[in-house]
Amino acid sequence: MLDKLDPVLLGRIQFAFTISFHIIFPSFTIGLASWLAMLEWRWLRTKDVVYAETYRMWVKIFAVTFGMGVVSGVVMSFQFGTNWSVFADKAGNVLGPLLGYEVLTAFFLEASFLGVMLFGWNRVSPVMHFASTIIVAAGTLISAFWILSANSWMQTPRGFLQGADGMLYPADWLEVIFNPSFPYRFIHMVVAAYLTAAFVVAGVGGFYLLRKRHVSHARVMLGMAMIMAVFVAPMQLLIGDAHGLNTLKHQPVKVAAMEGLWETREGAPLKLFGLPDQVGETTRHPIEIPKMSSLILTHDPNGLVRGLKEWPREERPPVAWVFWTFRFMVGIGMLMILTGIMALVLHLKKRLFDARWFQCWCMAMTPAGFIAVLAGWFVTEVGRQPYMIYGVMKTAESVSPVPGAPVAVSLGTFLLVYGCVFGAGVHYILKLIRKGPESDEEPYGSHGLRKPPVIAEWAGEEGGRHV
Amino acid sequence: MFNFENFIDLPLIWYGLIGTALLLYVLLDGFDLGVGILFPFAPSEQCRDRMMSSIAPFWDGNETWLVLSGGGLFAAFPLAYAILMPAFYIPVILMLLGLIFRGVAFEFRFKAMRSRRIWDYAFHFGSLAAAFMQGMVLGALVQGVKVDGRSFAGGVFDWVNAYSVMVGMALVFGYALLGATWLVMKTDGITQEWARRCASYVLGYIGLFLVIVSISMPMMHSHIRSLWFSMPNLYLLLPIPLCSLAFFVMIWRDLYTGREYRPFLMSLGVFFTAYLGLGISLWPWLVPFEVTFRQAAAAGPSQSLLLVGTAVLLPVVLAYTGFCYYLFRGKSSHETVY
Numbered sequence: 001m002l003d004k005l006d007p008v009l010l011g012r013i014q015f016a017f018t019i020s021f022h023i024i025f026p027s028f029t030i031g032l033a034s035w036l037a038m039l040e041w042r043w044l045r046t047k048d049v050v051y052a053e054t055y056r057m058w059v060k061i062f063a064v065t066f067g068m069g070v071v072s073g074v075v076m077s078f079q080f081g082t083n084w085s086v087f088a089d090k091a092g093n094v095l096g097p098l099l100g101y102e103v104l105t106a107f108f109l110e111a112s113f114l115g116v117m118l119f120g121w122n123r124v125s126p127v128m129h130f131a132s133t134i135i136v137a138a139g140t141l142i143s144a145f146w147i148l149s150a151n152s153w154m155q156t157p158r159g160f161l162q163g164a165d166g167m168l169y170p171a172d173w174l175e176v177i178f179n180p181s182f183p184y185r186f187i188h189m190v191v192a193a194y195l196t197a198a199f200v201v202a203g204v205g206g207f208y209l210l211r212k213r214h215v216s217h218a219r220v221m222l223g224m225a226m227i228m229a230v231f232v233a234p235m236q237l238l239i240g241d242a243h244g245l246n247t248l249k250h251q252p253v254k255v256a257a258m259e260g261l262w263e264t265r266e267g268a269p270l271k272l273f274g275l276p277d278q279v280g281e282t283t284r285h286p287i288e289i290p291k292m293s294s295l296i297l298t299h300d301p302n303g304l305v306r307g308l309k310e311w312p313r314e315e316r317p318p319v320a321w322v323f324w325t326f327r328f329m330v331g332i333g334m335l336m337i338l339t340g341i342m343a344l345v346l347h348l349k350k351r352l353f354d355a356r357w358f359q360c361w362c363m364a365m366t367p368a369g370f371i372a373v374l375a376g377w378f379v380t381e382v383g384r385q386p387y388m389i390y391g392v393m394k395t396a397e398s399v400s401p402v403p404g405a406p407v408a409v410s411l412g413t414f415l416l417v418y419g420c421v422f423g424a425g426v427h428y429i430l431k432l433i434r435k436g437p438e439s440d441e442e443p444y445g446s447h448g449l450r451k452p453p454v455i456a457e458w459a460g461e462e463g464g465r466h467v
Numbered sequence: 468m469f470n471f472e473n474f475i476d477l478p479l480i481w482y483g484l485i486g487t488a489l490l491l492y493v494l495l496d497g498f499d500l501g502v503g504i505l506f507p508f509a510p511s512e513q514c515r516d517r518m519m520s521s522i523a524p525f526w527d528g529n530e531t532w533l534v535l536s537g538g539g540l541f542a543a544f545p546l547a548y549a550i551l552m553p554a555f556y557i558p559v560i561l562m563l564l565g566l567i568f569r570g571v572a573f574e575f576r577f578k579a580m581r582s583r584r585i586w587d588y589a590f591h592f593g594s595l596a597a598a599f600m601q602g603m604v605l606g607a608l609v610q611g612v613k614v615d616g617r618s619f620a621g622g623v624f625d626w627v628n629a630y631s632v633m634v635g636m637a638l639v640f641g642y643a644l645l646g647a648t649w650l651v652m653k654t655d656g657i658t659q660e661w662a663r664r665c666a667s668y669v670l671g672y673i674g675l676f677l678v679i680v681s682i683s684m685p686m687m688h689s690h691i692r693s694l695w696f697s698m699p700n701l702y703l704l705l706p707i708p709l710c711s712l713a714f715f716v717m718i719w720r721d722l723y724t725g726r727e728y729r730p731f732l733m734s735l736g737v738f739f740t741a742y743l744g745l746g747i748s749l750w751p752w753l754v755p756f757e758v759t760f761r762q763a764a765a766a767g768p769s770q771s772l773l774l775v776g777t778a779v780l781l782p783v784v785l786a787y788t789g790f791c792y793y794l795f796r797g798k799s800s801h802e803t804v805y
Binding site: 072074077085091096107113115116170173406414417 | 546
């Protein structure tokens with residue numbers, strides 16, 4: 001039975017699982033790091049201790065999340081080789097330097113200054129500490145820049161040549177890095193990360209307000225998060241629309257799958273729901289808005305939209321996955337915009353911080369960003385299939401010469417280990433949230449490291465043992 | 468498009484750079500993996516808190532050198548990366564799982580109350596597994612890798628044999644020495660006394676393993692034998708084992724005379740000479756004994772692009788890494804965890 005295991009499918013599941021697990025953490029820490037920098041700046045400016053206490057609570061959550069992001073990220077940097085070695089060999093000339101730059105410009109920066117941010121509270125000046133927070137926040141954005149450039153290149157490859165040996169060679173680095181889908185994907189993802197963090201913070205703020213605990217801190221959390229919901233959530237709709245139009249231009253088959261549209265037609269309707277049938281080449285039981293799809297995609301109610309039947313069967317992505325995950329992402333985006341509208345109305349009625357139903361609503365929305373980010377990545381990654389590098393290299397041709405059995409075992413182990421680690425991580429984060437910000441906390445951040453010894457202190461320490 | 472291919476020897480420079488990144492990884496993550504290996508044997512809970520505190524600000528940066536080595540290999544020598552990763556599929560995955568457990572243990576341990584023991588063991592066994600698997604990969608690597616065309620052609624368990632197990636154990640003891648001498652430097656009181664005993668205990672084993680590896684490598688491969696024992700190479704290369712021997716003697720003496728910093732620096736020296744010896748033996752192979760670093764090199768423009776960034780950024784990275792070590796200098800204590 002073991003030799004019947006399909007290494008390509010198993011490798012895909014393993015990559016999908018490990019990358020989905022990984023993306024949860026950066027999509028939170030990118031937003032959280034920037035928010036922490038904002039909090040610390042407010043603290044330095046206003047000297048209002050509420051900001052500092054809120055910072056100290058959230059930096060612990062940041063550390064736990066960041067740690068899980070680091071360890072699951074190290075796995076990713078090896079999986080290109082362990083599971084997709086043919087891809088690594090052929091595309092290494094183009095993608096390798098981008099990943100190399102990610103390590104050099106971002107990973108070291110984040111790792112080193114996170115240490116200062118967490119443990120340096122008593123060892124550096126407040127301004128230097130603030131600078132460390134900003135550096136970590138910048139590091140998360142730089143990291144996103146390079147990895148999204150690499151991913152976007154796999155979606156819309158440009159600036160390369162294919163040699164007679166099948167190898168890919170770079171021809172123009174600027175075209176490689178700033179490939180057509182990269183600016184859209186980068187902005188869309190960073191804004192998504194900001195919204196994800198904002199809704200987590202809002203959920204926790206709502207929880208404290210509901211319980212009437214840490215009220216002044218909770219108002220900072222909910223208030224700042226709602227600024228994001230009011231202004232940034234609608235912006236994301238426009239960015240997403242622009243990204244969709246860019247995809248229509250470069251990967252039209254992906255858009256056809258998102259729309260569940262099989263026949264090429266003018267005045268295509270927008271399918272709100274339906275059951276895509278890959279074999280029967282139709283979307284069953286659709287609920288449609290006439291001409292809406294053409295209007296969105298071509299900005300003309302009678303515009304021509306290409307359907308999936310334009311492409312041969314083996315060139316089409318798994319339609320149901322793309323169709324459904326797209327609806328999850330958009331649906332959650334709409335709920336976020338709705339949250340912003342409700343917050344605005346409540347604010348005008350001066351009830352933002354005491355409408356209990358709204359606090360419950362914010363708590364329910366806590367995981368919204370994560371689900372939307374995952375769904376969005378499923379749309380774009382599954383939508384690229386059957387290609388690894390769109391139009392250049394198929395996924396099935398990229399796989400390592402490793403048999404199915406060890407891949408099945410490693411996949412099972414990853415499922416088990418990640419399950420345990422994730423469970424424990426969530427447990428400790430919830431514990432930190434239950435504990436909340438502490439007002440009378442001792443000077444924080446020394447993390448057991450003594451200050452560099454001063455001569456006067458030595459005498460007292462000479463004979464003393466610490467146990 | 469810029470390409471320095473015709474002006475400088477790009478593959479050679481990159482061979483040196485990746486070698487340096489890997490050496491820094493071994494030296495830096497070596498001591499914090501070593502602390503993890505020694506962790507459950509510490510005399511008290513407070514000692515363990517102290518041990519963890521002494522490496523908490525550094526481990527993440529140290530591990531980034533592994534990512535740089537892996538990512539750098541992918542970027543500069545994609546063929547070697549594409550052959551070696553499938554060849555060592557199982558040990559690499561096991562190493563990564565080990566690193567996951569020990570990495571999250573840093574964050575979870577200080578927040579746990581009742582379950583602290585679990586994370587103590589996660590930290591220990593994760594460190595142990597990562598070190599052992601790295602050693603096994605090394606042990607299998609020096610025996611050679613089967614290659615057909617541009618991909619790995621051997622079996623899934625080619626890396627398992629008595630020799631690779633031995634090298635795995637050797638690396639565990641080696642990292643334990645780095646960890647113990649690090650603790651001699653960063654702690655005092657009973658933690659330091661205990662670390663000193665650990666260091667002198669593992670030192671003997673490391674000497675033994677180094678001798679075995681040094682004798683077995685030339686015995687296994689005739690070209691390594693002729694490289695080391697022909698004239699005038701013998702005299703040119705003799706300083707490496709002699710330096711190693713001198714470092715050993717100095718560590719041994721320092722552990723008894725109570726020096727605090729030098730044993731750690733000398734342990735780094737032992738690793739450096741061993742690494743240098745291995746590097747010379749395996750020259751010029753990147754996938755022993757099938758693919759040289761020249762054959763595996765990425766295209767000129769790819770190596771050029773990354774070289775520009777590395778030339779600018781590597782000194783900066785080293786500078787702020789040094790700054791962090793300077794910032795958290797001094798002895799660590801068991802108190803106030805963040």
